[in-house]
Amino acid sequence: MISKQIDKEIITVKALLSLPNLSIPAYQRPYKWSQTNLADLLSDLKVYREKSAYRLGSVVFHKHIDSDKEALDIVDGQQRTLTLLLLVKALLEERLNSLKRQDVRETLIALTEPINSFLARQTFNSDISHRNLHQNFMAAKRAVARSDFTEADIDFLLNRCEVVTFVLDDVSEAFQFFDSQNARGRDLDPHDLLKAFHLREFSQSESQLKADSVRHWESLESEQLARLFANYLFRIRNWAQGKSAQYFNKSKVGLFKGVNLDQVGLYPYVEPLRIAHHFVDNYNGEYQRHIDHQHMRFPFHLDQMIINGRRFFEMTSHYQHKIHEIVSDERSGKPMAKNSEDKSQTIRILDHELEPLASKILHTLNTYRSRTRTGDGYIRTLFDCAVIFYLDKFGAHQLSQAIEKLFIWAYSCRLQMQVVGIERMDKHALTQNVFERIKQAVQPSDVLNWPLGTLKVSDCKGTKLSEITKLFKDMKYYE
Structure with missing residues (x-):
């Protein structure tokens, strides 16, 4: 029986679509893959076509007898399987008659009957x-009608793209297996998917660096990485592009996929990345480094194009350390002299001592009584992201003035709203977009001279914010 031949096996797309007894059961959810999902699949085919094989995922079947014939219901993997079927059906209509490679032509002809048979017997009840x-x-x-979708691409799709197949006899066992697979999938945070993607993007000459990157990544706590991406990297990158940044999930990981310098074309926009990439490697590899013990870091920026592979892991490590240090510095303080009239704390960020007002702002944010409320947490994240992005762009130049400006910008939202949810935080970031301003700025003054309006008593609906209100009054932003 065919089911025994494919249980716990790795089979090609050609073998999968050749199965004579495939079925999408009525209880399955609608087919929801969009043109974006199809485009991602086609992009992967281009990226990995030089590999000996490319794994597309798994397909779980429930085997049962229907009208004295064995049937294989797809319990998990229908989105992927149907998309592959659509691709091959498109090839049959658009390319079959013009193919020059006889082996590719014969493979497609062999798939004609099983695909047409599947489409003839399968019904889809959902309009979606x-x-x-x-x-x-x-x-x-x-x-597939495009000239750059070559016959070699067709051969790669049919004969070297693979899926792992599982066949179970009992439908409840099939669903249990499906649920366990999904449970494991839910445990995979978006940053874990990025890890898998960028490990594949290493060049073959970087095997040792690849091992070092994995070792360092695994030394970091998963919760730390989740917070790094969700709270800071994702939001800053999206807001700087004028895009919403509420939740970082698996559908958003494309934001951290960029270019593979070994594979991307010789486009002008890639030249600065190539120059920096190779110059840094060359500098660090020169014999003089054994003498002066200098090491050059790659010049990362939060809103730059991602270089896939090793540089992604270096970037993650760089910002995990830098953002942790900034946030920790913000929340720490060194008591001022006992005889000082100012009983607040002086604070240093990245070893830069802040001016008294900036220190007072951070001390207030660290101590005011309502700071632990959910809405206040969102506003603090908004403020922290802006400070981090400013530091990433200008370093500590005029940092105290920037903190003053960014405090008024962020916490005006808190004073005006009785309840602040994640949607409101996101809307404030986009409607008064300081991230775009920082991105476009040439000098710190381009940010510091941004005019912000004062608040009136009638504007303020936030409660239990007397400490924040006092700062606004002291800074002449409240009337």
Whole structure:
């Protein structure tokens, strides 16, 4: 029986779509893959086509007898399987008659009957499925009709792209297996998916560096990495682009996928990245470094194009350390002299001593009584992201004045709102977008001279914020 042949096996796309007894059961959710998902799949085919094989994921089947024939219901993997089927169907319509490679032509001809048979017997009751299947089929036809979708690409798709297949006899066991797979998938945070992607992007000559990167990544706590990406890297990058940044999830990981310098074309925009990448490596590899013990870091910036592979792991390590230090410095303080009239604390950020007012602002944010409320936490994150982005752009130049400005910018939202949710935080970031201003700034003054309005008593609906209100009054932003 075919089911025994494919249980716990790795099979090609050709073998998967050749199965004569495939079925999408009625209880399955609608087909929801969009043209974006299809485009991602096609992009992967281009990126990995030089590899001997490329693993697309797993497919879980429930085997049962239907009308004295063995049937294989797809319990998990229908989105992927249907998309592959649409691609091959598009190839049959758009490319079959013009193929020059006989082996590719024969493979497609062999798939004609099982694909047509599947489509003839399969029904889709959801309008969502019908719409997405039609749109993806048309997109697939456009993609495979292009001259850059070569016959070698077709061969790679059919014969070297693979799935892992599991076959279970009992439907409850199949769903239990499916749930356990998904449970493991839910445990994989977005940063874990990025780890897997960027490990694949290492060049073959960097095997030792790859091992070092994995070792360092695994030494970091998963919760630390989750906070780093969700609270800071994701939000700063998106807000700087004028995009919403509420939740970082698996659908948003593309924000941290950039260019593979070994594979991307010789485009002008890539030249500065190539120059920096190779210059830093060359400098650190020169024999003089054994004498002067100098080491040059790659010049990372929070809003720059990601270089895939090793540089991604270096970037993550760089910002994990830098952001942790900034946030820790913000929340620490050195008591001032006992005879000082100012009983607040002087604070140093990245070894730069802040002026009294900036220190007082941070001391207040660290101690005011309502700071632990959820909404106040969102505003503190908003403020911290802006400070981090400013430091990333200008270092400690005029940092105290920047903290004053960014405090008024962020906490005006808190004073005006009785309740602050994540949507309100996001809206404030986008409607008064200091991140775009910092991104476009040439000098710190481009940020510091940004005019912010004063608040009136009638504007302020926030409660239990007397300490924040007092700072606004002292700074002449409250009337």
